[in-house]
Amino acid sequence: MNRAAVKLQVERLSVGYGERIVQHNVSFTVAAGSIFAIMGGSGCGKSTLLQALIGLLRPSAGSVCFGGEDYWSATEARRTEIGRRFGVLFQSGALWSSMTAAQNVALPLEMFTKLDAPTIDALVQVKLSLVGLDVGRDSMPASLSGGMLKRVGLARALSLEPDMLFLDEPSAGLDPVSAKRLDDLILDLCHGFGVTVVLVSHDLESLLNICDDGIFLDGNTNTAIAHGSPKALRAHCDNPFVHAFMNREQPGAEGSPHGS
Amino acid sequence: MAKAETSDVTSDDPSGHGWTSRIHGATTVVSLQGDWLVGETYVDRGVSRLLHEYGSLDRVGFDTERLGHWDTTLLVFLSQLRRASAHYNIDFDETGLPSTARRLLDLLPLRELSAAPAIRSISIAQDVGVQVIGIWAEIVAVTTLVGEATLATASALRGHTRMRRIDLLTCMQEAGLEALPIVSIVNVLVGAILAFVGSIELRRFGADVYIANLVAIAVLREMAALMTAIVMSGRTGGAYAAQIATMQGSEEIDALRSFGIPLLDYLILPRVLALISMMPILYLYGSAIGIVGGFAVAVAMLKISPSIFMAQAAGAVTLAELLFGLAKSVAFGALIAIAGCRVGLRAGRSAADVGRAATTAVVVGIVGVIALDAVFAVCANTLDF
Numbered sequence: 086m087n088r089a090a091v092k093l094q095v096e097r098l099s100v101g102y103g104e105r106i107v108q109h110n111v112s113f114t115v116a117a118g119s120i121f122a123i124m125g126g127s128g129c130g131k132s133t134l135l136q137a138l139i140g141l142l143r144p145s146a147g148s149v150c151f152g153g154e155d156y157w158s159a160t161e162a163r164r165t166e167i168g169r170r171f172g173v174l175f176q177s178g179a180l181w182s183s184m185t186a187a188q189n190v191a192l193p194l195e196m197f198t199k200l201d202a203p204t205i206d207a208l209v210q211v212k213l214s215l216v217g218l219d220v221g222r223d224s225m226p227a228s229l230s231g232g233m234l235k236r237v238g239l240a241r242a243l244s245l246e247p248d249m250l251f252l253d254e255p256s257a258g259l260d261p262v263s264a265k266r267l268d269d270l271i272l273d274l275c276h277g278f279g280v281t282v283v284l285v286s287h288d289l290e291s292l293l294n295i296c297d298d299g300i301f302l303d304g305n306t307n308t309a310i311a312h313g314s315p316k317a318l319r320a321h322c323d324n325p326f327v328h329a330f331m332n333r334e335q336p337g338a339e340g341s342p343h344g345s
Numbered sequence: 346m347a348k349a350e351t352s353d354v355t356s357d358d359p360s361g362h363g364w365t366s367r368i369h370g371a372t373t374v375v376s377l378q379g380d381w382l383v384g385e386t387y388v389d390r391g392v393s394r395l396l397h398e399y400g401s402l403d404r405v406g407f408d409t410e411r412l413g414h415w416d417t418t419l420l421v422f423l424s425q426l427r428r429a430s431a432h433y434n435i436d437f438d439e440t441g442l443p444s445t446a447r448r449l450l451d452l453l454p455l456r457e458l459s460a461a462p463a464i465r466s467i468s469i470a471q472d473v474g475v476q477v478i479g480i481w482a483e484i485v486a487v488t489t490l491v492g493e494a495t496l497a498t499a500s501a502l503r504g505h506t507r508m509r510r511i512d513l514l515t516c517m518q519e520a521g522l523e524a525l526p527i528v529s530i531v532n533v534l535v536g537a538i539l540a541f542v543g544s545i546e547l548r549r550f551g552a553d554v555y556i557a558n559l560v561a562i563a564v565l566r567e568m569a570a571l572m573t574a575i576v577m578s579g580r581t582g583g584a585y586a587a588q589i590a591t592m593q594g595s596e597e598i599d600a601l602r603s604f605g606i607p608l609l610d611y612l613i614l615p616r617v618l619a620l621i622s623m624m625p626i627l628y629l630y631g632s633a634i635g636i637v638g639g640f641a642v643a644v645a646m647l648k649i650s651p652s653i654f655m656a657q658a659a660g661a662v663t664l665a666e667l668l669f670g671l672a673k674s675v676a677f678g679a680l681i682a683i684a685g686c687r688v689g690l691r692a693g694r695s696a697a698d699v700g701r702a703a704t705t706a707v708v709v710g711i712v713g714v715i716a717l718d719a720v721f722a723v724c725a726n727t728l729d730f
Contacts, residue, residue: 182695198384207421208383214453215420227694246383246416270452277445278416 092117092281093138093249098147100130100137106145107133111309113300120275120282122292122299122315126330129304131285132176132253138283139251140168151249169197172242172280176253178234180226186237187213187222193244212240217266231258239267243274250274252284256291264288268295289333293319301327364422366395372404374441375426378411381419405430407441419446424453431455490613490687494679497614498621507610508618516619520581524627531576532631535568536560536638544647553647557657560639565662569631570670571718574677577624578710582685585616586706589689590699598690608690617682624678625671632670665730673721677714684709
């Protein structure tokens, strides 16, 4: 498995629902082993863009390439194969409600590997420990808290040892300590396992702490208005809205896309 | 170091991936080699055997020079080794490991997590008691709901209600207009089947013409109300339960409760009123279309003259029979709606619970409708009606 070859290239991508275009002409490249942020205000289409990257929503134009291979022009069987190297953490955790937390993490291993039950169990226990879930492993999702659901969701995303992790608002709804722990974990996974991470977030602190590169989407012009690492965008960005966002300020009245 | 002082233990992985260990005095150095990836290297469970064989060890170290790519598989191995080391009081020296692996290893617990306490077993007597209490509580809850719904319906009819009119109209459309196709199909077929089956017996006595009486009385008195109710139970009762159970799962019911919006006014009343008002109309429609079914068969296949059929049918039924059917349809409508809402409200929050609620509502609705129909039949018989 050559991890160095896996990286993501998005070119002139347009996504939307039917006639309504949510984001258009978005291009960016994610280097292998890096943590890439998709930033932007609420409702600007970050999650929609993510859906096009993970194969849930066919883009209306443009291309998404993984390791040089165009995802959306591949056959469905090939897309499934590529998709198996992704781990996805959905905003709400999206755990399968009829299974316990541990079973949620075990299911992909049972489906796609030939490992025996004790090995799968050992892997599941380690993954749940990695994400810090020490209690409630045999509980049903309905009886877990929001933060626990997120952690189990992350453990499940890691179950098949993905090359790419897509995280939709990983730290939303977590307390600061858990959020910091999650940030550290993402860094460790990225450096330890060589996983490439694409994350959607508007949690400034985690964006600044962990992301190497990123893109800033705008909900008014429906396209990317800034590229660069969150730190760089915070230090300097010509766009006043991005500058205000990254510095947690009220956007100035003049020139701001969201100005009064 | 003399060769005699060292000895090797290797993992029995034939692929060459895995580990070897080399003993130097009281220290063993485990060298990790090759890729440690899920599905490519099996997770070795011979760790404790390794340590057990060298009971005199006091330290285990690592050599990772030949280690390739790795994932959780390596962490499982290291964590098992660390636990075994703790068990034998052997110093686990992780300095030879890659720093990223050390950091991830730090996140893992040193000891096996204690298993969740087993659910306390309860005796049969307790189990029966819990069931009986549960059934009694359900009877109380359903009775309360019926009572509250009756009172709310009465005050709604007087114009005092907090129910949203648009909800009522939407429910009426769903339970009325949109149900017409399936009610038509079922009733027309039932009318036609009655005519067919009846003709076989009646023809033997030369009483073909009484097919009209048979169809009209059976449809008006029993079949239209019953078949329409069964169709509505499957179609609308199940839908009510599924809707409300889904709202339960997405915390919509909690949101209503937190605002103090009465579930009765917002959720239950529109549905109950919609079915109570639409069922009689569907019954009348179903009766008419059922007789049309019987008429078509009688005229086209059994060669009975249309005018004779009409005259016979009109003479066979009375207004009392029509009112009896109407009363039944109202009762069936109330039963289906209340069963659907109640089952939805007591559903759990998962996707499976929604499916279970829909199934339960349909079963309770159909069985309830048939049981209620039997009660009506016994009452009518007792009253000589």
